[in-house]
Amino acid sequence: MSYVELEHTADVKLRVEADTLEDLFSEAVRALMVTMYGTALPGACTVRVEVHAGDLVGLVHDLLSEALFLSEVNEVVFASACLTIEEGAVYGILQGEPFDPARHRGGSEVKGITYSGMKIRKEDDKYILDIILDV
Amino acid sequence: MLAGIKKVGPFEWEVPQGFVPNMRVPGRFFLSDALMETLEEGAVQQLANVATMPGIVKNSLAMPDIHWGYGFPIGGVAAFDREEGVISPGGVGFDINCGVRLLSTPLRAEEITNRRELIERLFHAVPTGVGAKSSIRLSSKELEGMLLKGSAWAVENGYGNAKDIIRCEEQGQMKSADPSAVSDKARQRGMPQSGTLGSGNHFLEVQEVREIYNASAAERMGLSTGQVCIMIHCGSRGLGHQVCTDHLKVLEGATKRYKISLPDRQLACAPLDSPEGRAYFGAMAAAANYAWANRQVIMHMTRGVLSSLYGIGEDEMPLVYDVAHNVAKFEEHRVDGTLKQLCVHRKGATRAFGPGSHDIPPEFADIGQPVIIPGSMGTSSYLLNGTSRAMERTFGSTCHGSGRVMSRSKAKKALSGQEVKKALENEGIIVRAPSVGAIVDEAPEVYKPSGEVVRVVHEVGISRLIARLEPMGVIKG
Numbered sequence: 219m220s221y222v223e224l225e226h227t228a229d230v231k232l233r234v235e236a237d238t239l240e241d242l243f244s245e246a247v248r249a250l251m252v253t254m255y256g257t258a259l260p261g262a263c264t265v266r267v268e269v270h271a272g273d274l275v276g277l278v279h280d281l282l283s284e285a286l287f288l289s290e291v292n293e294v295v296f297a298s299a300c301l302t303i304e305e306g307a308v309y310g311i312l313q314g315e316p317f318d319p320a321r322h323r324g325g326s327e328v329k330g331i332t333y334s335g336m337k338i339r340k341e342d343d344k345y346i347l348d349i350i351l352d353v
Numbered sequence: 354m355l356a357g358i359k360k361v362g363p364f365e366w367e368v369p370q371g372f373v374p375n376m377r378v379p380g381r382f383f384l385s386d387a388l389m390e391t392l393e394e395g396a397v398q399q400l401a402n403v404a405t406m407p408g409i410v411k412n413s414l415a416m417p418d419i420h421w422g423y424g425f426p427i428g429g430v431a432a433f434d435r436e437e438g439v440i441s442p443g444g445v446g447f448d449i450n451c452g453v454r455l456l457s458t459p460l461r462a463e464e465i466t467n468r469r470e471l472i473e474r475l476f477h478a479v480p481t482g483v484g485a486k487s488s489i490r491l492s493s494k495e496l497e498g499m500l501l502k503g504s505a506w507a508v509e510n511g512y513g514n515a516k517d518i519i520r521c522e523e524q525g526q527m528k529s530a531d532p533s534a535v536s537d538k539a540r541q542r543g544m545p546q547s548g549t550l551g552s553g554n555h556f557l558e559v560q561e562v563r564e565i566y567n568a569s570a571a572e573r574m575g576l577s578t579g580q581v582c583i584m585i586h587c588g589s590r591g592l593g594h595q596v597c598t599d600h601l602k603v604l605e606g607a608t609k610r611y612k613i614s615l616p617d618r619q620l621a622c623a624p625l626d627s628p629e630g631r632a633y634f635g636a637m638a639a640a641a642n643y644a645w646a647n648r649q650v651i652m653h654m655t656r657g658v659l660s661s662l663y664g665i666g667e668d669e670m671p672l673v674y675d676v677a678h679n680v681a682k683f684e685e686h687r688v689d690g691t692l693k694q695l696c697v698h699r700k701g702a703t704r705a706f707g708p709g710s711h712d713i714p715p716e717f718a719d720i721g722q723p724v725i726i727p728g729s730m731g732t733s734s735y736l737l738n739g740t741s742r743a744m745e746r747t748f749g750s751t752c753h754g755s756g757r758v759m760s761r762s763k764a765k766k767a768l769s770g771q772e773v774k775k776a777l778e779n780e781g782i783i784v785r786a787p788s789v790g791a792i793v794d795e796a797p798e799v800y801k802p803s804g805e806v807v808r809v810v811h812e813v814g815i816s817r818l819i820a821r822l823e824p825m826g827v828i829k830g
Binding site for chain 2 (some may be wrong): 227323324
């Protein structure tokens with residue numbers, strides 16, 4: 219799994235790829251964190267997460283919105299997520315390291331996860347997600 | 354040029370109905386030929402998308418800083434009929450009441466011989482950047498006060514004086530705020546962040562008034578050539594972002610429930626007079642109040658630094674004005690000769706009420722509302738006034754800034770933070786930021802020339818130039 223930053227004039231547009239939906243969601247969380255903090259490395263902190271939405275795009279949107287919230291209030295930079303995806307719900311554990319102002323000031327504050335241009339598609343056995351973050 | 358759009362005036366373009374399916378009104382935007390090169394198709398598409406929303410009045414509008422955003426374009430303005438119209442967080446954005454204020458000082462630019470020390474002191478006084486925490490420990494009762502009363506809460510708690518309040522749009526307080534519609538999650542985020550600048554394009558800049566275009570208006574606003582001013586640009590922080598996220602989810606459900614068909618999920622909306630619409634409006638107004646209180650607290654910290662460095666009193670540093678860039682408000686406007694109550698959404702646009710309008714400080718009633726347009730780091734900022742033409746043409750609105758032309762990823766490849774910093778220092782502009790990345794993101798090269806954007810609104814007459822300010826030093830979030 220991996221992600222790249224695509225061209226977007228005002229905000230940050232990301233394309234995330236993975237073999238499974240679970241990995242796609244996990245990598246999207248890491249991509250969000252790297253955007254915010256400049257780096258996101260594995261660590262011992264864990265935080266439970268659960269969101270509900272009517273479709274896959276809604277689920278990934280709400281998962282990322284929740285990860286942003288949980289990162290800020292728990293002061294943890296998540297590097298991965300161990301998730302279960304069911305119809306209408308995603309739940310599991312977000313994992314990462316404690317926020318350290320000395321090491322986590324290389325990114326840009328994300329204000330929100332937008333629905334504009336958000337897409338999930340499957341190509342050659344890979345899941346691909348496009349997201350635009352408001353920074 | 355984009356197919357389908359047509360020029361209808363020297364600086365005015367129309368996006369006809371049919372540009373996207375189901376447009377209820379045409380789109381209109383203001384742009385010079387020079388700025389036409391920077392126009393993105395995505396932004397025009399978004400302008401047209403807004404025109405499909407129920408109850409939209411006259412036109413979906415965009416100012417000359419139009420660019421591709423999410424939901425509405427940045428620079429977008431749309432007014433909705435009180436009975437038939439909708440309210441949408443996509444027309445306000447995540448950073449509710451992101452705005453700007455201009456503080457004047459009695460200092461002359463040549464008196465600032467310790468420019469680096471001044472910037473360093475401001476950088477330490479005002480928390481900036483990702484994860485920055487406020488030195489203010491708010492209780493939940495105090496947070497409630499901020500949400501209800503905005504600037505007035507700050508003044509009552511010792512941050513500034515009563516004169517500051519009348520120099521704010523809405524007098525720094527939307528009275529329709531409903532804190533009960535602000536979630537615990539939003540409160541959790543807002544509690545440790547009052548009086549913090551944030552990051553991205555937010556800044557605090559020391560400026561010099563370099564040129565005056567309208568001497569009598571400038572004098573009335575207390576400005577003269579060579580004077581030092583401070584510009585503060587920030588918003589409602591995590592609290593406002595969470596209010597948008599929370600209510601977007603509710604309004605998504607409402608969009609389906611009220612059978613509203615939309616071309617972009619980010620435009621999720623509800624009728625103005627629906628429980629969901631009212632709840633978002635009340636929460637948004639509370640977040641707007643938080644932002645006004647936040648800018649008031651930051652201004653107070655700034656005055657503290659200037660007082661201790663230069664021995665000047667708070668009463669010698671009056672606020673010139675404070676405007677919101679991202680907000681939806683009920684306003685009365687004349688539509689085809691009839692006064693109507695409308696909900697005006699401004700997303701990256703500034704209110705620019707003309708002379709004699711409601712909600713202008715009495716001392717500026719005959720000039721029009723002060724309009725503050727920040728430049729990018731290292732480029733000119735402008736003070737203008739609102740006009741009766743803006744009342745006729747744009748629901749009393751004008752541009753809000755320069756608008757980006759280069760993405761962050763391109764900026765990172767093309768520029769180095771150290772080089773940008775050095776180039777600015779060679780021009781005498783001191784930059785202080787938590788990281789060099791933050792400097793590259795907002796380098797002067799990534800924005801449209803602010804002078805050209807302002808020239809368009811001046812020529813169109815939707816606001817008129819009073820003064821130009823140039824940066825001396827800036828702290829970046």
